[in-house]
Amino acid sequence: MQESRRSLDTFLSPEERERLRQQPLWKIRLHLFARSLRTNWRLFAENRIGLIGLAIILFFALLAIAHPILMKYVWDPNVYDPVVGYAYEETMQPAPPSPRHLLGTDPLGRDVLSQLMFSARSEFILGLVAALITVTIGTTIGALSAYFGGVLDTFFMRLADIIIMLPFVTILIVLSALFKLDLPKLALVIGILSGFGGTTIIIKSQALTIKVRAYIEAARVAGGSHAHIILRHIIPNLMPLSFLYMMFTVTSAIFSEAALSFFGLLNIRMSWGLMIHTAQTAGYLLNTKTWWLIVPAGLSITLLCAAFYLVGRALDEVINPRLRKR
Amino acid sequence: MRRYILRRLIQIVITFFIFITLAYFLLEAQPGDYGQIFLSNPKLTQAQRDALKAMFGLDRPPHERYFRYMSSLLRGNLGISFSNYPRQVIDIIKDRAPRTLFLFLTATVVSFTIGFFTGKILAWKRGKSLEYVVTVGGVTLYTVFTPWFGLMILWIFAATLKLFPIGKFITPTLWRGAPIEATVLFQRMLLTALIALVILFLWLLAALRLNPDRRRPVQWLGVLVVLAGLAAYWIPTGLTRYILDILHHLVLPVFTLTCISFAGTMLLTRNSMLETLREDYIMAARAKGLPEKAIRDKHAARNAMLPVVTSFVFSLAFAIDGGVITETIFSWPGMGLTLLEAALTQDIPMVMGGLVFTGTLALLAHLIADILYAYLDPRIRYG
Numbered sequence: 001m002q003e004s005r006r007s008l009d010t011f012l013s014p015e016e017r018e019r020l021r022q023q024p025l026w027k028i029r030l031h032l033f034a035r036s037l038r039t040n041w042r043l044f045a046e047n048r049i050g051l052i053g054l055a056i057i058l059f060f061a062l063l064a065i066a067h068p069i070l071m072k073y074v075w076d077p078n079v080y081d082p083v084v085g086y087a088y089e090e091t092m093q094p095a096p097p098s099p100r101h102l103l104g105t106d107p108l109g110r111d112v113l114s115q116l117m118f119s120a121r122s123e124f125i126l127g128l129v130a131a132l133i134t135v136t137i138g139t140t141i142g143a144l145s146a147y148f149g150g151v152l153d154t155f156f157m158r159l160a161d162i163i164i165m166l167p168f169v170t171i172l173i174v175l176s177a178l179f180k181l182d183l184p185k186l187a188l189v190i191g192i193l194s195g196f197g198g199t200t201i202i203i204k205s206q207a208l209t210i211k212v213r214a215y216i217e218a219a220r221v222a223g224g225s226h227a228h229i230i231l232r233h234i235i236p237n238l239m240p241l242s243f244l245y246m247m248f249t250v251t252s253a254i255f256s257e258a259a260l261s262f263f264g265l266l267n268i269r270m271s272w273g274l275m276i277h278t279a280q281t282a283g284y285l286l287n288t289k290t291w292w293l294i295v296p297a298g299l300s301i302t303l304l305c306a307a308f309y310l311v312g313r314a315l316d317e318v319i320n321p322r323l324r325k326r
Numbered sequence: 327m328r329r330y331i332l333r334r335l336i337q338i339v340i341t342f343f344i345f346i347t348l349a350y351f352l353l354e355a356q357p358g359d360y361g362q363i364f365l366s367n368p369k370l371t372q373a374q375r376d377a378l379k380a381m382f383g384l385d386r387p388p389h390e391r392y393f394r395y396m397s398s399l400l401r402g403n404l405g406i407s408f409s410n411y412p413r414q415v416i417d418i419i420k421d422r423a424p425r426t427l428f429l430f431l432t433a434t435v436v437s438f439t440i441g442f443f444t445g446k447i448l449a450w451k452r453g454k455s456l457e458y459v460v461t462v463g464g465v466t467l468y469t470v471f472t473p474w475f476g477l478m479i480l481w482i483f484a485a486t487l488k489l490f491p492i493g494k495f496i497t498p499t500l501w502r503g504a505p506i507e508a509t510v511l512f513q514r515m516l517l518t519a520l521i522a523l524v525i526l527f528l529w530l531l532a533a534l535r536l537n538p539d540r541r542r543p544v545q546w547l548g549v550l551v552v553l554a555g556l557a558a559y560w561i562p563t564g565l566t567r568y569i570l571d572i573l574h575h576l577v578l579p580v581f582t583l584t585c586i587s588f589a590g591t592m593l594l595t596r597n598s599m600l601e602t603l604r605e606d607y608i609m610a611a612r613a614k615g616l617p618e619k620a621i622r623d624k625h626a627a628r629n630a631m632l633p634v635v636t637s638f639v640f641s642l643a644f645a646i647d648g649g650v651i652t653e654t655i656f657s658w659p660g661m662g663l664t665l666l667e668a669a670l671t672q673d674i675p676m677v678m679g680g681l682v683f684t685g686t687l688a689l690l691a692h693l694i695a696d697i698l699y700a701y702l703d704p705r706i707r708y709g
Contacts, residue, residue, distance in 0.1 A: 049461060162341055162348070165639075165688045167646035170665065170681070177669035177677045178356035251469055259651060262473045263666055276474065285477065286485045286492065298474030305469035313465070313593075 050314020056307035107282035133191025142203030163197035247312030426660035433583035445595025464589035476655030
């Protein structure tokens, strides 16, 4: 941490420097962290596209949070439950949008808006869990194989080569034929597949450039163990890139889940893909008059996937200085 | 160059074996085994049960099963499909693979071309409002929920405007009493289309050596000649209306698949162009006073193409996935639809056949992209 103190010194006047020296280390770290956050936010906010993405994500997050509250205080669970509710006051199912049911009801008499909001939460959980698994695996394997090289490196890179070559959804279709997939298992499979796949390659190439920096050499000379160097020096520097690839994993996880549940291959209670699947099996697929069965769900999947992707791209411009504006 | 290709070929073969092995382990790892749907029938006697087990090879130890599986796979025997009972899996693949290949090839070629050109222009117009509109539109198409997008296309063009048929491969009423089977005709179509594409590619490559001012008309002439050649081959056979019927069914799937996959190439080209535009040789070209178009097309775009082709390999898998989904929406009876139906009916041999097919397709596409890359970038060839 001597390093960070010194770099801070160059920006400050002598009095300020003296005052800073009195402060505990964690305060300085927090200060540095906040400052880098501010700079990065400014870079991120320069890009309107990223802000649009962030706004969409926040919108869906609000929907997801609002659902349990509405269910508890406003909506009658017998009517509005996303899975077992029944809109008994409607004479015809599916009923068109009305003040009571803002997006109508589905062929089984369930409120579409409630289903939409309920599913938003599970999409978020699925996406984030899959992304966390991916990033954990990708960062660990990437750092290890860049640091140690040799057989370990060759093995994981060849494995990654095979995985990126294979079509993702197709593999998941095959897996769902062989195993019973539910949401946690799906998150695990997506996380593992993309963790050992493309993400590892990119993170490893980044780790290779970090490995040859002077401070790694310095840490080694100072007697740092392998574990210390990897955990304290390499992995923290990989974090920005890992965070970026989390975004892309979220997109692919949500997309895969939606596709699989649209095909009816997943063992889940409710999701956006399943809503379209229900409309399909009930025979409302190409009926323009019952648009509310398909459009809201399809649009939600598209928007949320696009939002995470856009945020990922905007972050890419923050992390990769070569893409910034001239 | 030859050594490079040879090396890649050997690597691909090894990868193929690893892939098959992984696929086999997947099959072994499933709870129960693939004979379970038959063996769990309570009406079977013990003798029948044993006979079934022996037929599936389930009475052997796992490593022996593995070698049996591998050797029969190499002989082209993928077993018998459960849901199309007496038919061999390989037989079904032979029937349906050309349809998938055609869809995949057309969409890939078209989307790569469109993506590269729009990406090039997008990077050039950086910061204009056009960039935002096209980027947001492209990303939306790239991340659009494919089944939903396909349905929307069907809604608009097939159900409402009635311009195109709603899915399927042919119009059955038209084909009643047709002199040729649809599958056979389609294979011939695929063959002629491939030959035409190769001729066109060579022509365009030859045209690149010409003076840029005279290049355009020669390129268009090439397109016309190839189209005329195709017409001259097909019109005398009297099968034109059947061909047009198949093509009519093909328009919407190809359109959908192109829409969802061109944006990937476009965004990559844009990023790659932006990096290239900072190079010194671009500044040098500007200083020389070259026209903007020449800088963009000859100096920047050509160098920007390299990373795009590399990442194109990634998008191949994406295109195959998109193909599977598109086929399902448009009930285009290719391998994707077959795979999905097999997965839904627990037809394990067919599922494995589909997996082997997609794996092989992905590997071959990978190999072709690699060779193309070596051709484009001399640094790879001698490396």
